[in-house]
Amino acid sequence: MSAAQDAAHPARPDAPSNWVVKWAHLVPAGGRVLDLACGYGRHARYFAARGHPVVACDRDSIALAALKGVRGIEPVLADLERGDPWPCEPDSFAGVVVTNYLHRPLFPALEAALSAGGVLIYETFLLGNEQYGKPSNPAFLLGRDELLAAFGRGLAVVGYEQGRIHRGKTALIQRLCAMRSTNLSNDLEPPGCP
Numbered sequence: 001m002s003a004a005q006d007a008a009h010p011a012r013p014d015a016p017s018n019w020v021v022k023w024a025h026l027v028p029a030g031g032r033v034l035d036l037a038c039g040y041g042r043h044a045r046y047f048a049a050r051g052h053p054v055v056a057c058d059r060d061s062i063a064l065a066a067l068k069g070v071r072g073i074e075p076v077l078a079d080l081e082r083g084d085p086w087p088c089e090p091d092s093f094a095g096v097v098v099t100n101y102l103h104r105p106l107f108p109a110l111e112a113a114l115s116a117g118g119v120l121i122y123e124t125f126l127l128g129n130e131q132y133g134k135p136s137n138p139a140f141l142l143g144r145d146e147l148l149a150a151f152g153r154g155l156a157v158v159g160y161e162q163g164r165i166h167r168g169k170t171a172l173i174q175r176l177c178a179m180r181s182t183n184l185s186n187d188l189e190p191p192g193c194p
């Protein structure tokens with residue numbers, strides 16, 4: 001991924017994405033979570049605070065240093081695009097979270113990393129985002145329904161949308177939540193919602 005995509009930080013980088021918050025309750029309680037290309041770890045921290053052990057992976061040693069010593073988070077320094085050892089075994093995560101990062105060759109490994117009942121939460125930029133700024137390189141922008149096509153066969157899609165958001169700055173995004181499950185008795189809202 002380019003420096004251009006690195007620059008595409010949200011308005012409040014510490015706040016977890018609304019999409020991640022919306023679906024976090026589906027990740028089996030206490031299960032391990034992978035925050036892939038975690039940056040400063042807003043989602044790693046969010047899941048650790050919810051009681052999940054988290055593997056937070058990124059190639060940016062400065063960003064990862066901010067996570068050192070944070071309870072429940074294991075920072076893993078790896079370049080995910082240059083053949084560094086892939087940080088996860090198949091069937092090893094109850095949750096995989098990817099936001100604002102796209103490297104298509106990783107898609108099969110992300111799906112395989114989920115254990116039974118595991119949840120993939122993915123949100124990143126969509127083709128057309130270039131009209132609003134960065135990322136603008138088409139290599140880092142999803143095509144229409146691309147996440148659905150990539151994960152919709154092997155996983156059960158429970159949430160999917162694409163369109164414009166206005167959070168600090170306007171962006172076009174696509175986002176998916178999907179489970180390795182044949183049993184769709186998942187809660188569409190966190191239990192206890194009024």
Ligand SMILES: C[S@@+](CC[C@H](N)C(=O)[O-])C[C@H]1O[C@@H](n2cnc3c(N)ncnc32)[C@H](O)[C@@H]1O
Nearest residue numbers: 001006037038039058059060079080081099100
């Ligand atoms: C826009 S930031 C998103 C960070 C985080 N996911 C979030 O949404 O707050 C993109 C992240 O991808 C990481 N990244 C880019 N290319 C990478 C690679 N080849 N291997 C590992 N991490 C990479 C960058 O270091 C950066 O932290």
